[in-house]
Amino acid sequence: MTDMDMSNASEKQTDFSASLKKRYAAERRFRAYGLTAIVIAVSILGILLGTISFQGTPAFFQTYVQVDVYFDEAVIDPSGARNEQTLRTANYQALAKRGLYQLFPEVSERREKRTLGKLLSSGAYRPLSTMVLDNPEIIGTTQSVWLVTSDDIDTFNKGQIDRNTVEADRRVKDNEIAWVDVLDAAGRIDMRFNTAFFATGDSREPELAGIWGAVVGSFLTLIVTLSVSFPLGVSAAVYLEEFAPKNRWTDLIEVNINNLAAVPSIVFGLLGLAVFLSFFGMPRSAPLVGGLVLALMTLPTIIIATRAALKAVPPSIREAALGVGASDLQVVTHHVLPLAMPGILTGTIIGMAQALGETAPLLMIGMVAFIVDVPSGVTDPSTVLPVQIYIWADSPERAFVAKTSAAIMVLLGFLITMNAIAVMLRKRFERRW
């Protein structure tokens, strides 16, 4: 009897361990699913960042060609008066082209000459006028100058156009390749760091287009955003957290703020269009309006972060201050706010990073216009970095792909810096009571 019981029990035991094996297999599978999910997500992130930096890095360099330019007085300043206006607007393009033609005396046919001239960017001559304005003495001399090549030559020189494809499918034709080879052999082709990319505004020509205008626009916009949303957000949060009575009205405000945080950004753009542009008649495409729209958008983020930071200040500090006779407001301004400040700043920086990366609402208020000039004030028409990325991404020229990626790298650089500062602040001032 007992034996039977024993065997019975051991039978059950084996049954159990058989199913256990299966269960452990299921356990391992489940665990693997989770890990796979994370690996997928992280590798997509890797692919995204990888492609963009792969595409974008070449844009930080630009192909230059060395041309001996004769600063011909007859072209620049036939009268010899050295009038600044004349010097500024002289036909330097012709001088630059002439210099290039001299390198290829065998090219004489008109059409071929024109093609040769197109090796140079249409804006390649710009440094020449600066040179003359800086030093009018050089008129009449020949100077060796490095000039920007056109985007096609630049792309070719970077190896992105394969010379072995059929000529008809290639943007750079055989004769152009031949010229480039000759120039290259003569040491007249060089890749240099593209400083213009960081110093100029937008352009229709990819080789001349820069992000400085957009960076300044973004900066001005963020200044407006910060100066509106920080004081408003912090005072709203202080009121709600420290002073507001708990009633229907404050409940409403709370629900409101939480919901506002999740309203699609484009709706804020519609608000900006209808209220700031149509109703108040503010200027289109201006950082002022963009900043206001983004301020309304980041307000909930700042309020929520500030309230969390205020909540983290222990009540004993408030009691202590009240106990020595500080008023409510003194308690907040002398004690609670300074202690909550790192948290508030962290939240604000994160909000600003959000605003910096935001595109959609700014399209609504016309910041998508093609603007060459670098804005000098908050009411000047301008664009911002993400919108510049959007504009370039829409451009058909191949060279803009690299520019777009490069602009994205710059944008991500800013965002990473901001977030790093936020993380640092949090780490540095983290305080546990």
Next chain:
Amino acid sequence: MSVAEAIKTETPAEKPEQVSHKITGKDVCVYYGDKQALFDVNLDVREKQVTSLIGPSGCGKSTFLRCINRMNDVIDGCRVEGEIKVDGTDIYRSGLDVVELRARVGMVFQKPNPFPKSIYDNIAYGPRIHGQASDSAELDQIVETSLRRAGLWEEVKDRLDNPGTGLSGGQQQRLCIARAIAVNPEVILMDEPCSALDPIATARIEELIDELREKFTIVIVTHSMQQAARVSQRTAFFHMGVVVEEGATSDIFTKPQDGRTLDYITGRFG
């Protein structure tokens, strides 16, 4: 309510002695939302004496204490009825500036709560916001006197710039006492000031309280009957939101009038 009524009649009527009362509480009722925490409390506090409030947890002694400098104002839904007078002025009358009141009635809390600032700034904060020092020399003087009175000067005089939070628990509590007396209040309220401290630090604070009696009227809430017996001249026994018995400390501990007081001091409950 019948309990309250019954107890009220048992409360000994006030004897018209010739003593000056710094604080008088008359029919004080406190409500937290719908819950009533104090029932018609009548309690007077004599000037320049230590009055201790004792009783089991939740009996309302801390609530009464916090009424005296209106620290209950910050609690949502807290309502005070009745009348509390400090030096004859009703502190709950409309138009009274709580800030002024709290400058006159200082407070020391259960857990030491120095500001996360330097020792100097902890003490100087009160005088600064009340404009009690005309120049920095005077402020230095106030800081030194307060620290001396709190018996902390010798220990910290060389490190006034160090953060107050870096001191030991007992030192922190003495810092808080120094901070309270720096404003030169008339009354100091202490809410179980030693409950977070070790026996040695406690003894130090008790000594200090005894010294401070010279200049200040002190009301102290304590859990420890020994402490009440050691430091106070008058004692009030709170139970379930009412003052059961009030009188000279020696009387309360040797010949209590009320059965509940006897039960409490002999350790039958609480």
Next chain:
Amino acid sequence: MDSSVLIVTILILTLFGYWMGRSRARMLAGTEHLSVLHSLPSYHGSYVALWCGLPALLLVAAWLIFEPSLIEHIVVEAIPGARALEPAQLSLLIADIRNLTSGNIVSREIDPTLAAAGEHYNALQTISHAAMIVLTLAIAVYGLYLARKNQTRGFRARNRVEKIVRIVMVVASTIAILTTVGIILSLIFETLRFFEKVTVTEFLFGLNWSPQTALRAEQVGSSGAFGAVPIFAGTFMITGLAMIVAVPIGLLSAIYMSEYAGPKFRAVAKPMLEVLAGIPTVVYGFFAALTVAPFFRQTGEAAGLMVSSESALAAGMVMGVMIIPFVSSLSDDVMNAVPQSLRDGAYALGATQSETIKQVILPAALPGIVGAVLLATSRAIGETMIVVMAAGLAANLTANPLEAVTTVTVQIVTLLVGDQEFDSAKTLAAFALGLVLFVITLGLNMIALRVVRKYSEKYD
């Protein structure tokens, strides 16, 4: 005087007021102790400064906001026949007058009426400007005088200042409400005007969307059709695709993070996932349009499928990637909030970890997870840049994710970007779509927040 100079002047006056109030308070105290004053001198200073600066600055702000429209109104009233103009022509006229006065290029010939209007405009502007300067400065000085008169020893400057600061804070906290009201009002107002031109039923149930209205009235065959069903369908398809990517990956990641991962792994992987949420959407759009869409098209071609280069699939998948952290971090939070005691109970019965997760933790955390998914859905519906750059413009009513579809947000952008005529059905349609978007996302959020809050109360 420029208005910025005026503002600076007022600010300087305000500073002066502060200094004056403070020194007067010191004088009031005399040789006695400062505590004879009710409030510290700095509060006296702030009080005077506030009285000096605040009303004046508010007036300047109001002036600058309302001046242009007021002057325009007066000028237009003065032009004979201007009132009979269409709103569009009127706004053009106003723009011309403005351009004329600021020396910009004018779109029409400058006839005497226009020139006169321009001069009128200029004159009014000069007067208004002068009035603004005089008035605001007068108010600033008067405020200063008034405030100074109030100062006595017992004057409760601190209480006054604190009251003003408190009012400012209350006003700040209502900005959030004002924003919502502004959004709702502007959307509803424009939408109502849209429904004057297009019926509600056509908009909500029409199957044909081609918003190109005629530029000239006599142009044929371009009256525009405003049936939004294809747009809604496209939006839901792309959102659906995004959720198909985001929910499994997000949820499984969250499970692994909260239940399996060690603290070290967590410390690395969690921020990595959150980076996905921090990348600007325009970057995802670029990635979708230039990398993912061509990849899908080529893969499709290799498999013999016709994949549009603006396929819903590419946009949806990339959007899904963007949404992953929204699902994962919220789900991670709710799963962490499941009390350890529930886990202990399951382990004590001999359940394996995955059984515990599937049978105990997930059911317990389900409301929170549902909330997270709803929030993520609302995020996906409102997402703009990815679809603008990677999805199509044409409104196809299709169930095939390989074809191009369009979404609500894409249409809003295309209808409003570029040259726009106000008051055309085309522009107004964007606001109607915006209202639909707002209502849907708001609804999803409210439900999600409620669900999450209920859930967190349960385990608090």
